[in-house]
Amino acid sequence: DAKTTQPPSMDCAEGRAANLPCNHSTISGNEYVYWYRQIHSQGPQYIIHGLKNNETNEMASLIITEDRKSSTLILPHATLRDTAVYYCIVRAYMEYGNKLVFGAGTILRVKS
Amino acid sequence: DTGVSQDPRHKITKRGQNVTFRCDPISEHNRLYWYRQTLGQGPEFLTYFQNEAQLEKSRLLSDRFSAERPKGSFSTLEIQRTEQGDSAMYLCASGGGGGNQPQHFGDGTRLSIL
Numbered sequence: 001d002a003k004t005t006q007p008p009s010m011d012c013a014e015g016r017a018a019n020l021p022c023n024h025s026t027i028s029g030n031e032y033v034y035w036y037r038q039i040h041s042q043g044p045q046y047i048i049h050g051l052k053n054n055e056t057n058e059m060a061s062l063i064i065t066e067d068r069k070s071s072t073l074i075l076p077h078a079t080l081r082d083t084a085v086y087y088c089i090v091r092a093y094m095e096y097g098n099k100l101v102f103g104a105g106t107i108l109r110v111k112s
Numbered sequence: 113d114t115g116v117s118q119d120p121r122h123k124i125t126k127r128g129q130n131v132t133f134r135c136d137p138i139s140e141h142n143r144l145y146w147y148r149q150t151l152g153q154g155p156e157f158l159t160y161f162q163n164e165a166q167l168e169k170s171r172l173l174s175d176r177f178s179a180e181r182p183k184g185s186f187s188t189l190e191i192q193r194t195e196q197g198d199s200a201m202y203l204c205a206s207g208g209g210g211g212n213q214p215q216h217f218g219d220g221t222r223l224s225i226l
Contacts, residue, residue: 032212043116043203043217044155051212087154094211099145099168102154 004088009107012082018075020106022088025069030093033064034100035073037084037108044087044102047073078110114138116218118204124224125194132190133221137206144187145215146179147203148172155203161187191223199225 005023012018024033032051036044048055048062050071055062061074075082087105091098117136125131137144142163147155158177160168163184173179176194181187191198201222205215 034214036217041219043205043219046214046216049212049214085154098211099157099160100147100155100205100215101157105154 004090004103006086006088006103006106008104009109011109011111012075012078014080014110014112015077018078018082018108018110020073020075020086020088020108021070022073023070024088024090027068027090028092031090032093033062033068033071034089034091035060035062036087036089036100036102037082038087038105039081039084047086078108080110080112082108083110084108116204116206116216118202118218118221120221121219122222122224124226126226127194127196129194130190130192131194131223132188133202133204133223135187135189135204135206135218137186137204138208138216141206141208141216142184143207143215144181145205145207146187146189147205147217149201149203149220150199158189158202194223194225196225199223 034049035047038044050062064071085105089100119134144161146158149155157170158173159179161181164181176192179189201220203220205217207215
């Protein structure tokens with residue numbers, strides 16, 4: 001699976017949009033981009049995933065560049081509860097499922 | 113959808129003892145994964161089940177580790193002769209549908225070896 005690069009940490013003001021970047025310049029055509037987050041002492045929480053089109057759900061939006069070499073996770077109105085480690089993961093499609101390979105992630109601190 | 117359930121949440125044991133953890137996946141999810149997470153690191157893959165078949169094992173899964181999913185529902189992870197280095201959070205995840213569908217994680221079992 002392709003390797004991803006994320007900034008080690010970011011700060012965001014409460015109520016503002018949090019934009020978390022991820023670089024995956026070696027992504028292959030059958031690889032999806034997944035975002036998870038992990039709040040202290042909890043398991044990772046699935047946020048969103050996409051292949052090439054932008055995606056939006058109740059938690060966040062995922063913007064994937066046209067060349068698919070990078071993406072941005074957007075939390076539209078960050079709250080203190082969004083403080084967590086955010087993982088960007090690229091995973092190839094396999095009919096019977098595939099493991100996730102986690103990097104170090106980005107520590108997002110939302111401040112009041 | 114009650115989520116992925118793991119038991120126990122915490123386990124403290126002496127070095128050399130055997131421990132067993134249980135994972136109950138989201139009902140009807142046919143894929144089940146085990147991961148291990150040490151402090152300050154992201155989770156690392158251990159093993160994967162498709163129904164009752166164990167399809168992939170990581171090199172991290174030494175001979176002291178064994179996992180089962182006997183009826184394709186719940187799964188157990190056993191560690192024999194525990195060592196200090198086994199201290200970690202053990203996470204279970206399940207997934208259903210097509211291969212691109214996301215995995216959903218439980219809150220893990222934290223193992224501490226005295």
